[in-house]
Each structure stands twice: as C-alpha cells, then as structure tokens.
Amino acid sequence: MTDQHARRVLDIYRLGIATGNATFETEPPTWAQFTATRLPDHRFVALDATGTVLGWVACTPVSDRCVYAGVVEQSVYVHLDHQGHGIGRALLQALITSTDAAGIWTVQSGIFPENTASLALHAACGFRTVGTRHRIGQHHGAWRDVILIERRSPTIT
Numbered sequence: 001m002t003d004q005h006a007r008r009v010l011d012i013y014r015l016g017i018a019t020g021n022a023t024f025e026t027e028p029p030t031w032a033q034f035t036a037t038r039l040p041d042h043r044f045v046a047l048d049a050t051g052t053v054l055g056w057v058a059c060t061p062v063s064d065r066c067v068y069a070g071v072v073e074q075s076v077y078v079h080l081d082h083q084g085h086g087i088g089r090a091l092l093q094a095l096i097t098s099t100d101a102a103g104i105w106t107v108q109s110g111i112f113p114e115n116t117a118s119l120a121l122h123a124a125c126g127f128r129t130v131g132t133r134h135r136i137g138q139h140h141g142a143w144r145d146v147i148l149i150e151r152r153s154p155t156i157t
Contacts, residue, residue, distance in 0.1 A: 001043040001056060006031040008053035009045065016077045021115045023075075024137050024144070034058075039072065041102065044094045046078070046087045054082045057091035059099070059107065070105040070156065076121075083117070092125045096151065105156040110136075110146040119147065127151045 001009065010031060016022035028034070043058035055078035062071045074095055078087045099107055110133065111118050127149040135143040 001038075001045045001058065003031070003035075005045050005053050005056070006034075009056045010034065012053065012056060012077050012079050015080055019080075020140065021112045022077070022118075024139050042072065042095060042098050042104075044091055044098075046091055054079050055087045055091055057095045059095065062108070070103060072099060072104055072107055074107050074109050076118075088118075088121045089125060092121065096125065100153045100155050103156060105153050106150050107153075108148065108150040110148050113145055113147055119149070122149050122151075125151070 010028045013028040017025055017028065029037075037060050038058040039060065044056065045053045046055045048054055055076070057074060057076040059072040059074040062068050062073050074092075076088055076091050076095075078091070096107065107127075108130075109122065109127070111122070113119075113132070128151070130148040130150050133146045133148060136146050137144055
C-alpha cells in the first residue's frame, strides 16, 4: 500500500463505514492520519489487472508499551462489488505472512456480531473468538457489541 492507492483505499473504507457494520468510525481519516497510524510493513492492497484497488488490509500497534510489542490490531476491507471472491482471504494471508515473519505473536480485531461474513473469513484464516464485549460503544445512537478475535502465531513461542 502506497500513497498512489490513497484515494481508493479511503473510498473503500468509506463504503465499509456506510454499511453500519464494519466499524464504529463515522468518517475515514485523512490519508496522513491513516498512514501515520498503520504499520508500513504490514499493509497491503489487492489490485485488479488495471491496478485498481479492490481491497486492503492494515494493522496498528495495540499499545506503545514494550510488553505488547508483538500485538497488533488489523482491519481488512474489500470493495462491496468484489466481496466473496477470495480477496479478503488473500489480504489476510499476506498480513499473517508478514506479521509472522516480523515476530508479531498476536493479530487481533473487534468485529460486530452482525458482520457474519467477516467473522467467517477470520475463522477460515485461523482466528478464534476470545469473547464478546457487550454494549462496548454506541453507534448511531444504539449500543453495540463487539466480538474480540485473535490469531496467535504458531511460529512464535
């Protein structure tokens, strides 16, 4: 993922936000904010034959405390017109390969229970449910639960 992908990455994020089941965010950040918070070695885009971004994955550190140096939180988004074709799986696999190689031992995420496609995708990629954070935040005036998932690297003990 580079600056040349900025507009399309943020457009895909905006479409995910509009579904109401992808994130608590109500607007995507600026590109400068996005890149400042995502780890540069662990963010990827899926492109079609013309170079158009179809989806993206990126992660952020969960804390600046040294004991959490190997824990990141990931997000994966696929354009609504391209979902169900293995793009999300390919993106997550690329992220898992890069985080395992970098010594990251836990990749985690929080997913709304209504986002069943995302939960199934993550389960297929080796993520497990840790638990449910009940009524953790309000979204458009309604309390929402979030299912906390994680993938522990089998190569890092």
